[in-house]
Amino acid sequence: MTTQKRMRDVFITKLYEQMSKNKKIFFVAADFGSPKLDAFKADYKDHFINVGIAEQNLINVSVGLALEGYTVYCYAIAPFLTMRPYEQIHNNVSLLSHGKKLNINLVGVGAGLSYDVSGPSHHCLADISAIRSLPNLTVFSPSDCSLVEAMVTYSMENKHPKYFRLDGKPTTTLYDTVDQLLLKRGFAELLRGQKVVLVATGFMTHTAKVACQHLVDRGVQAGLIDVFKIDDSICEELGEKLAGYEFIVTLEEGFIRRGGLDSLITLVTSRNQTVFSIGFNNKHVFDVGNREYLHKINKLDAASIAQRILKEGVK
């Protein structure tokens, strides 16, 4: 049986390990935890603070710490981290980092429909487009815990603002190892296809992998690219990778046609290529159920995705 790990635990465990050699780390939480955070709090209490359920102050206090040279991690539930204090992120992270060096790392837990049964107030479907629209911030959307672990190292070595959108549920491993070069590139080709390629991010990369198998069963050799750094800096190389494909399917557990992954992909494709976006199209998710159920009724499960692609006439 494949081991499953939670991204937040891997992130915090790796950060805990770094504390022995880097005393300029500060962890700021908005009353949100993790079993692994308990050890961090106990052993490095001078490097931790809980601001309470106060996301605006979470960002502002973190910015103050970063101005004084700390590498800061702001930790909260992803939709609350990115939406409630949006102006604090806009002014004190995006604008301020134009003139000041700020190594501030927004760490949000609960990407996409991670908080499935909690309903639409807890769903996180607009965070990629919301944060990506701001200059000076880089969005990371990992699909597995190997990427998450490497991202902690990246976050310390690259001293600028970043947003890490972590899945809330235990995740299976896709990568044996991840080096810093791979993180810098921002994407990986997991399967090489012929005419069609699925380009996915976060949790949807796992679904896309299964969808590719469905397509193979129907005689279509589909490629799979996992995008974990949603940033303009990956465009050139990603464009080169996509150049050989005729039909490109984007898959995200978020709103489509709203500035998310699909928008990035349209920047790197040509008129000769067809881009088909799969995600939530101009609707919130009020259906009640677990993630598997929500995906199924919204045609985001692997079988439905394969069918939708075949229906588009892909061979």
Added chain:
Amino acid sequence: MLKIHALAPETRVASSLSCVEILVALYYGEILNYNPQDLSDSQRDRFIISKAHGVVSLYPILADLGFFDEIEITKVCQSGAKLPGIPDMMTPGLETINGSLGHGLGVACGIALALKRQNKSQKVFVLIGDGELYEGSVWEAIMFAGEHKLDNLVAIIDNNKVCMLDFCKNIINMEPLDQKFIAFNWQAERIDGHDVEKVYNRLSQMKNETDKPKMLIADTIKGKGVPSLETDSLSHIRILSPEQVAQALKALPL
């Protein structure tokens, strides 16, 4: 300040006139430890100007102290100028970007926390507007600073009692203001914000007082020095004509 406003009518003149004595005490009284030659000097006290829209009166002070050339204050708001209508962190001497209200105190809390955790002796000062207190984020920071006894933090409220559209008492009356901060574990007191000697004396003492974060409520008059502004509920948005500026300058007790 008035001369800048005559050249750059977009600047908020009434807001900038209410805090002149506070700025004079902080800089010329050398309550702030600052270094125009090294803006990142680790020994400097940090001054966060949360009501940044209303501190154009700071420009002449910073120019006089050598933060930038005096010629710059004749070019405020002009195309290609260094100084905007609302100063930000690109302005030499400013630490942060404000303008949108309610951000400064929280950032100042983070700086104060960082200095305390690193056992550094520098202090953090913040200038807040009273209308700014309507922002909920200010109260998140008030609660935080009181809980964590950030006694290296001194906040000054420019309590000029006028918002953009009306007197504050007609919008949401916040009085008694000092009691609200005391309830959140701050040391809070009131002062005549136009008595520069009193402001200087109290701030120089408060800087080194320990145990709690400190709030100085400086009672001020919006548009101080320009009679037509001093009683006007819409003073925030008033633009003085060059003639009115000349008249106001003439009336100043120099």
